[in-house]
Structures are given as C-alpha cells and as structure tokens.
Amino acid sequence: MYRILKKKSLNPTVTLMEIEAPLVAKKAEPGQFIILRVDENGERIPLTVADYDREKGTITIIFQIVGATTEKLNHLNEGDCLHDFVGPLGVASHVEGLKKVAVVGGGVGCAIAYPIAKKLHQLGATVHSIVGFRNKDLVILEDEFNAVSDKLCIRTDDGSYGDKGVVTDALKALIDAGEQYDEVIAIGPLIMMKFVCKLTKEYGIKTVVSMNPIMIDGTGMCGGCRLTVGGETKFACVDGPDFDGHLVDFDEAMERASMYRDFERHQYEDTCNLFKKEVK
Numbered sequence: 001m002y003r004i005l006k007k008k009s010l011n012p013t014v015t016l017m018e019i020e021a022p023l024v025a026k027k028a029e030p031g032q033f034i035i036l037r038v039d040e041n042g043e044r045i046p047l048t049v050a051d052y053d054r055e056k057g058t059i060t061i062i063f064q065i066v067g068a069t070t071e072k073l074n075h076l077n078e079g080d081c082l083h084d085f086v087g088p089l090g091v092a093s094h095v096e097g098l099k100k101v102a103v104v105g106g107g108v109g110c111a112i113a114y115p116i117a118k119k120l121h122q123l124g125a126t127v128h129s130i131v132g133f134r135n136k137d138l139v140i141l142e143d144e145f146n147a148v149s150d151k152l153c154i155r156t157d158d159g160s161y162g163d164k165g166v167v168t169d170a171l172k173a174l175i176d177a178g179e180q181y182d183e184v185i186a187i188g189p190l191i192m193m194k195f196v197c198k199l200t201k202e203y204g205i206k207t208v209v210s211m212n213p214i215m216i217d218g219t220g221m222c223g224g225c226r227l228t229v230g231g232e233t234k235f236a237c238v239d240g241p242d243f244d245g246h247l248v249d250f251d252e253a254m255e256r257a258s259m260y261r262d263f264e265r266h267q268y269e270d271t272c273n274l275f276k277k278e279v280k
Contacts, residue, residue: 001081002036005058010140013065014108015074016050022057024087030115031093031242033212034059037084038072045069046237048212049088050111051118059085062111062140090241093208095119098182100126102174103149104167104196106188107133112210113187114141114148121148128179129153130170132192136161167192168199175203183208186245190254197245209245211236211253227253 006018024034033048051060065074076082093116095101101120105113110131120127129149133139134157145152153170154162163170171184186196187210200207211227226235230247234240 001083002085003081004076004078007076007078010062011138014062014111014138014140015065016060016062017073017076019059019061019082019085020057021059021085024059024085025052025054025057028052028059028088029092030095030119031112031210032088032090033237033241034061034085034087035089036061036073036082036086038069038076039083042072042083043069044084046089046212048112048210048241049115051115059087062108064108090237091239093119093185093210093242095123095125098123098125100128100179100181102128102130102171102179102181102184104171104184104186104188104192105129105131106167106186106192107138108140109188109192109210109212110141110145112212113185114144116185116187117145118148126150128174128181130155130167130174132156132167132170132188133161134158166195168195171196172199175205181205185209187212190250193245193248194250194254197248197250201246207245208242209248210241211243211248212241227256 003020004017005020008016010016028049033046035044035046037044047061047063049059050062063070063073065071095116098120103113103117117127117129127149128151129145130153131145132155136156139161155165155167155170156162184196184200184205184207186193186207193209197207197209226233228249229243234243
C-alpha cells in the first residue's frame with residue numbers, strides 16, 4: 001500500500017499528492033510516469049511524475065479531475081493509501097548536454113513541464129519557462145517555476161494574470177528578440193503543442209513534445225496511445241512519451257483523443273452521483 005503523505009488543491013480542478021513510494025522514487029526521472037489504482041477494483045490510470053525526493057522516498061503526482069478514477073482519487077486524504085503505484089515507466093526526457101532551453105507548458109501540462117525545467121536547471125542550463133492558462137484561477141506551480149527558471153513568462157487567455165495571450169505569442173517574441181535555444185520542450189494540450197511546433201519549425205528550432213495526454217492503459221497493450229511519428233506508428237507509453245514534435249501527426253492524435261470524451265464524462269458524472277448518495 002502506498003500512503004498519501006500530502007494533499008494540496010492547486011486550483012478548483014487540479015490536485016497535488018505526495019505519495020510514499022521509495023522504490024519508485026529511487027529510479028524516477030523527469031518525463032516518466034506511474035500507473036496507479038485507487039482500490040482493488042479500480043481502473044489503472046497513468047500519471048506523470050511531477051517531482052520526486054529520493055531521500056524521503058516520495059513521488060509527487062498532479063492530476064486534473066476529469067473522469068471517474070480521478071474523482072475517486074481526489075476523495076482520498078492524507079493518511080489514506082493507494083492500492084497500486086507502479087513505475088517509473090516510459091523513457092526519461094533527454095536533457096543532458098542542453099545549454100539553453102525554452103520550456104513551454106499549458107494548463108495541467110505544466111505539472112509535466114516543471115520537473116524537466118528543474119532538471120535542466122540542476123544541470124546548469126539556462127531555462128526560459130513559458131506557461132499558459134485560461135485564467136488566473138487556474139494558474140499552478142508559479143513559485144516552483146520561478147525557482148528553476150532564468151526567465152518566466154506567464155500568459156492567460158483573458159489577461160486576468162500575467163500577460164494576455166497564448167504561449168506561442170510569448171515564445172515568438174523571445175525568439176524575435178534574439179534568444180537562441182538549443183531546444184524547445186512543449187507539454188500541454190495537443191492543440192497547443194501543435195502550434196508551438198508549427199512556430200518552431202519556421203525558425204528551425206528542434207522541438208520535443210510529450211504525448212502523455214493520449215495515454216490510457218500505459219503499457220502499449222490497449223493501442224489507445226498509438227500515433228504516427230515521421231510516418232511510423234509509435235506508442236506514447238512505451239516509445240515515448242517524448243517525441244520530435246515536428247514529426248508528430250497531431251491531427252490524427254487529436255481525432256483519436258476526442259473519441260473517449262463522452263464516455264469519460266459519463267463515468268465521471270456517475271461517480272459524482274455515487275459519492276453524493278454516500279454522503280446523504
């Protein structure tokens with residue numbers, strides 16, 4: 001059993017948990033993920049490692065409450081235990097040797113971008129972090145990004161915090177101002193990553209994207225995370241989750257990801273109704 005040592009609400013729909021998992025923490029690296037089950041009858045879901053502490057033996061996960069399992073997970077509290085917590089899985093992000101990097105995060109994808117920015121900072125790289133959210137209430141990990149970034153740009157769609165606009169506007173402004181990056185790392189909604197890659201391709205800047213958003217089973221068995229990269233079929237969970245963004249067929253990935261939304265919403269609503277009945 002894997003005990004929840006810390007639980008913190010980052011915004012109305014995003015929660016941080018610190019889990020006691022010393023064997024996972026011993027090997028975890030940025031870019032990798034774990035698979036957990038809330039209870040013995042629960043479904044298996046993949047969640048990216050948001051941070052780790054080898055000395056304390058803990059793994060930090062950050063999740064958005066969008067489906068039945070994340071709703072159940074969010075009803076657990078400090079001191080409760082998860083039934084399963086397996087990992088680390090996936091290929092770790094390749095960050096060694098990079099001298100100057102722009103890390104671009106969107107929404108809850110910032111939880112995946114942060115450990116990469118942190119690792120780059122620890123390795124001595126210059127890190128420019130660009131993070132975007134719909135509004136001020138949804139901003140997460142600002143202090144954490146500040147601590148590991150040489151420059152931090154925050155954008156909100158409505159201008160309620162930081163500068164108004166999207167992350168591609170901020171990235172373009174930095175590049176046009178003369179900033180030269182070894183690599184751009186983009187993590188967030190598929191549509192955001194698509195347009196970041198479209199921009200960087202014009203400038204000839206290598207861009208890596210994390211395809212975590214399309215993962216389902218996390219083992220390559222379900223086939224739900226298959227995508228086309230450079231004309232070849234890949235699986236986000238076993239071949240990635242990081243890929244050359246200029247080779248990813250984002251339109252295909254977005255079409256496949258949309259297939260599960262209605263089912264996910266239905267399961268979420270059923271679970272919420274169940275918890276309401278239990279409270280009564």
